[in-house]
Amino acid sequence: MVSMGDNKTESAKMKKVCTKCQKELPMTVEFFSRDRRLKSGLRSICKSCIKKWRVEYLKKPEVKERRREYYIENREQIIKNKKQYRNRIKAQKMKVETEKLHEQYWEAYSRWKAAHKEYIQFLVSTAKPVQSTESYKGE
Numbered sequence: 002m003v004s005m006g007d008n009k010t011e012s013a014k015m016k017k018v019c020t021k022c023q024k025e026l027p028m029t030v031e032f033f034s035r036d037r038r039l040k041s042g043l044r045s046i047c048k049s050c051i052k053k054w055r056v057e058y059l060k061k062p063e064v065k066e067r068r069r070e071y072y073i074e075n076r077e078q079i080i081k082n083k084k085q086y087r088n089r090i091k092a093q094k095m096k097v098e099t100e101k102l103h104e105q106y107w108e109a110y111s112r113w114k115a116a117h118k119e120y121i122q123f124l125v126s127t128a129k130p131v132q133s134t135e136s137y138k139g140e
């Protein structure tokens with residue numbers, strides 16, 4: 002005999018019912034946001050419900066007012082945060098640029114080196130350490 006219970010647990014594993022819209026949706030992060038505090042690891046409300054709720058929430062006049070007040074009160078900090086973020090991005094970009102330049106330089110240098118082997122050999126031979134004047138005096 003086939004037990005009905007097994008089928009039930011199998012389907013329960015794959016699907017999750019949103020507690021808000023009551024829709025049965027696949028139990029994946031595509032449809033439900035992750036929430037580590039929950040046993041299932043996923044929120045009980047589906048993503049589209051959360052999105053809808055957020056849009057409605059932000060439309061509320063009192064929320065708008067609160068956000069405006071928050072902005073006025075924390076203006077300095079918000080601007081500072083944005084600036085810091087921008088600077089971080091800029092620094093990252095600059096690092097990439099510098100690395101690129103460095104690479105280009107070494108590429109050009111190695112090409113130059115390959116083309117002027119004799120010249121380099123000459124330079125190396127003339128750059129040999131000269132005996133110090135002190136030992137000259139001694140002799």
Ligand SMILES: [Zn+2]
Nearest residue numbers: 019022047050
């Ligand atoms: Zn929903």
